[in-house]
Amino acid sequence: MDNLFMVLLLVSFICLLLGCYRFVRKVIKKDGSYPNNKRLLICSLSDGVIAFIGVGITAPEEIETSSVEKTAETTSISTQSSSEIQGSKEKQEEEEEKQKKLAEEKKEKEEEEKQKKLAEEKKEKEEEEKQKELAEEKKEKEEREKQEKLAKEEQRKAEEEREQAEAQQREDEQLQQSQQQDDVGEMVYVTPTGEKYHSHPHGNGDFSQTTLENAQAMGLEPCKVCH
Secondary structure (H helix, E strand, O other): OHHHHHHHHHHHHHHHHHHHHHHHHHHOOOOOOOOOOHHHHHHHHHHHHHHHHHHHHHHHHHHHHHHHHHHHHHHHHHHHHHHHHHHHHHHHHHHHHHHHHHHHHHHHHHHHHHHHHHHHHHHHHHHHHHHHHHHHHHHHHHHHHHHHHHHHHHHHHHHHHHHHHHHHHHHHHHHHHHHHHHHHOOEEEEOOOOOEEEOOOOOOOOOEEEEHHHHHHOOOEEOOOOO
8 A cells, every 4th residue: 555655646746747847838938928828837737736635635545544454464463473373382382292292102111111121131030040950950960860870880890799709709619629629539438347438328337438549449349339
């Protein structure tokens, strides 16, 4: 509206200048005489006056209209600004609430992951303790079985040594008896009046022992009952 007012003012000024120019061209002649051209003068001045009056009438209306429009625009801008401020404030509050919610969710997630990690570590520790106990039990069992095996082996060796010693003793005794028999010779039984020698006493008579070699040297014959 301010631009329209300026245009009207410029048009009125141009009309006034044009009227004055026409007045100078038509009224004032070269010889300096002033002809009686009242109609032209009145028309030119009327045009300028009408233009100024039009501008004067239009200007307050334009100013008033512009003022009203400016007030309305200011009110609209103020309302819009208030709405924008309110909207910006609400948006900021929503953003803050959103960030707060995200922070809480992040904190809850971190706490959940922390508890999960602690539970896993506890489970791993319990599993390690269990495996350690099983390993110790296995080691103790193996050691116990090893000691039992060694004890059985020692017992078996001792039994074998004892049996070997007994067998050796029997062999030694038999060898000793054989050597004694070889040294002494075979023994037989004879009687003072008998003509035969016996392997053992039987029948009536006074039996005495002597070697087989000695009995044969005496000319005695073996007893048919004993031999």
